[in-house]
Each structure stands twice: as C-alpha cells, then as structure tokens.
Amino acid sequence: MTEGVALLTVFVLAVFVGFEVVSKVSSTLHTPLMSGANAIHGVILVGAVIVAGTADEAGVLVVALIAVVLATLNLVGGFVVTDRMLEMFGGTRPPTAEVAPAKVGGE
C-alpha cells in the first residue's frame, strides 16, 4: 500500500469516528463541544513547526513563524476557553466567587 492510499484509508476511517463520537449530544453542550473541537484543529501547530523547522531562507521562516503564532493562539486559547466554559458546569464553587481565581490554563 502506498503512502497516499494509507493516508486516504486513515481519512475515511476518521470521518466515521468523527460522525460517531458526537452523534448524541444535548444542546447544552453544543458550545463547549464546538469550542473543544476548535482547539483540536489547533494541532496544525505541528505542521507549522515542521515547516518553520525546515525553512531555509528568511522569507519562508518569517511566514512559517507567523503560522506558528496563529496555530498556537488557536491551540492554547481554544483549550483554555473550553476549560473555562466547562468549569461553570460543576456548580460547586462558593457563591461569592464572581471572578475565577487566576489559574494558569491546562496547556
């Protein structure tokens, strides 16, 4: 099996997994789920790092580094904002805690 066909196989299987994992979800969780999925595609950071790491001229490096910044923003911001949304679902915090404690996010 050539590399291309192997990747195509992976793609098709991943489509079905993607359909399956979110098939039943209550509307309450639509927003966090979208936000979480949004964070996951921030893993394009891997691609940006690879390109920046193999850049051989200044122009290419600059553009690749922009991609790294954008992808990191997506990845880190995405997971942190999702965590912040979900933090509220616990409902066990003291009633006075209007401002969430300054905690560094998971990433």
Add this chain to the structure above:
Amino acid sequence: MIPVWAQVCYVVAAVCFILALKGLASPKSARRGNLLGAFGALLAVVVTFFAYDIDNLGWILLAVAVGAVPGALGARRVAMTAMPQLVALFNGVGGGAAALVAILELRHAELLSDGALVASAFTILIGSVSFAGSAVTFLKLQELMTGRPITFPGGPFVFGGVLVAALGLGVWTVATGSVTLAIILALVGLLAGVLLVLPVGGADVPIVISLLNAFTGLAVAAGGYVLENALLLVAGTLVGASGTILTRAMARAMGRSVSSILFGAFKGGSTAGGGEASDRPVRSAGPDDVAIMLAYARRVIVVPGYGLAVAQAQHTIRELVDLLEKRGVEVGYAIHPVAGRMPGHMNVLLAEANVPYEQLLEMDTANGQLRTADVALVVGANDVVNPAARTSPGSPIYGMPILDADHAGAIVFLKRSMRPGFAGIENELLFDPKTTLLFGDAKASLTALVTALKSL
C-alpha cells in the same frame, strides 16, 4: 520518515483527541475530555520537536510563546458574553495557519505527489475561507458591523463567480505548483469567505462559526496529507466530521437548515423590520408595580436572554428569584437552546451565578410550565419569544422553535428600548394587552425590582 516511537506517540495523541470529543459530548466527562485533548496536543507538539530535524529552534519557541501568552490570557480574561467571538477568532487563526503551511509546502512542489498538490490547493482555499469568514463573524458578534444580513444586487452571481474563479485557480495551482498562483488562490479564498458570511443574519452567526470550524478541520486534515503527517490528518478529519454533525444539530435546534442560513437572505426574506410598528402604544410600568405582580404570582417563569448577559445581571436575577422563592413563589428559568448567542451559552452564564441546575428548564418542559405560569418575566430576550416564529410564514425566524411566553397569564419584558432583537424583526408580543414593559438596563431594573420586593 519519522521514527517509529514518534509515530506511536502520534497514535496516542490521536486516541486522546477521539476520547476528548467523546468526553465533551456528555456533561459529566466534558471537562476531563477537554483536558485529555489538551494533553494529546501537548504530546504531539513536543514529539514533533524531537521526531523531525528542527532548525531555527529559538525562533520557533519564541513564536510559540508569542501565540500562547495572549491565547491563554485572552481565554481566561474575556467576559463570558464575548466568548462566541473569541471562539470565532481562534477558529479563524487556525484556518489561516493551515493555509500558510500549505503555501509554504508548495515551495518544493516538484517533490509533492499529485494527491498532495490537490490537498495543498484545498488547504489554501478552505483555510483562507475560514480565516476571512471567521473574521467577519467576529466583527458581527463584536457589533463592529451590523448584525443584519448584508446583501447587494447580483450577490449570488458574484459569489458564484468567485467560487468558479477559486476552482479554476485551484486547478491551475495544482497543474503548475506555482507559489504565486497559490497566493492569488488564498486571496480569492479570503474574498469567498467574506462573501459567504456577509448575507448571514446575526442570529445565525453561531451556526456559521460551527460550519467554519468544520472547514478549518478539513483544511488541517488536507494539510496533514500534504505533510504526510497522519496525526494532523486524523485530528483535522475528526473535527471536520464532528463539526459537520454539530452544525446540523445546532441548525435543527433553531428550526433552520444550513442552506437556508447561508443562502436565505439571497431569496429576499423580508428581514427589515421597518419602524412603522414602533410608534404603536405599549404598556409600561414602574418597578413597584412589577414587583407586586411577581410577589403575588404562584408561578413565575424567567426567560433570560442576551440582554441579561450583557448587563452582567445573572447574579441579580438569582437574588430576585431567591426572594420570590422565600415568598413561596414557584420559579423556573426557561432556557431556549440558543439563548445568549450560542447553543448552551445561557446555561454557562447562569451556572456562573450558581443557579441550581434543577431550575434550568429545557424548552419543552418550559413550554409546558409557561401554560400554567402567572407571569413570564422576559429579561433581555426578544427573538426567542417572538410569536412570529409560529404565526407569520413570511418572517425570517418562521419555524424557529420558541418559548411560548405568550401563553403565560401575563408577560413582563425588561428591555432597554423598543429596538428589535438580534434578528432585526419586530416582536408583536410587546404590543399584546397582557404585556407590561419595564424599560432600563437589565441589571438596573432587576436591582430596582429586588429593592421593591424587599419593601413589600
């Protein structure tokens, strides 16, 4: 070829992503799911530094820091009401990153297979559509531009033309592998993204964010194909597929179809709620009168909307509800699936104010209780209680499931002004003889109600 141990780590990361999405689909495991996803991403990025021959390490780490710090701080600090536009922003930059990566890969196009060339053209186009589309949704949600659909004569033809141009350019880029053509393709993609989102009405914007999220996922997946990186392929595809399902589910919750959201405005739905009706008389009252109405009701259903969130009044409404309950009034919150600006947004906001979960009624339960409620207290909501969704087929929100506040014995609106809601349409319920209006900022009005109630 990357080392086997790294490929194994990538598989572990991919499994984390699958379990993350699975976890996010249920309230109990959601937070754990998200953390698992973050762990998977961290693992994947760290492994990449060791698995590939990475030069320019200092620069890359600096760039990561430049992205990570504002990302984390922004996500922590931004008001919960501004969350939808933040998600749009994060989604857009992800799409932009994917497009840039694909453009750069074309610099050694002669090494790429035909499949990889097609995939990179796809990534460039879809990534830039997502970037520009998200930017427009950000502007709409941040109210830096109008939330109303923007259409112009011949709009559909212009959009069609741009799509044909993009397709042609895409084929040309694949045939030549030219970076210059790829950049033009990206520019056309940006234009297509703007044209795609302009005609979408403000109330439908969250669904478009979800759609663009799925787009970015697919762009990342195609980018993974170009780089022959299976992890990117799996992660992107998962997001693309689950995002598609989620978009449809969200649209269904609003009684819309995705195509009617994207192209509805083109068909000339009469969205413009002309000012003529606004001159009609309404009944308004002071806080004391409304407090009496509430205090002597048996059952009050609160319908919270975006206005409540904007005024940061979730804590005040809770105080009011506590007072009413002390007087023996039965109170519940009727939560429309899209109350706020996104599905589930209002649940998050009320949870922040420690409103007990049992008081949050989903739409079907709420509509049952509204029938027997003495007062429906509508705080900063408008479109989600507009009976036009049931009664006037010409209305842009016709068919959207609504909360039947009009079935309650009396309706009290806390409103800032007579301005129509986010969808830009007049609400007949405001002129109903059963309706009383209390004008003012939601927080100020609620505070006045609390004071009035205490002195009864």
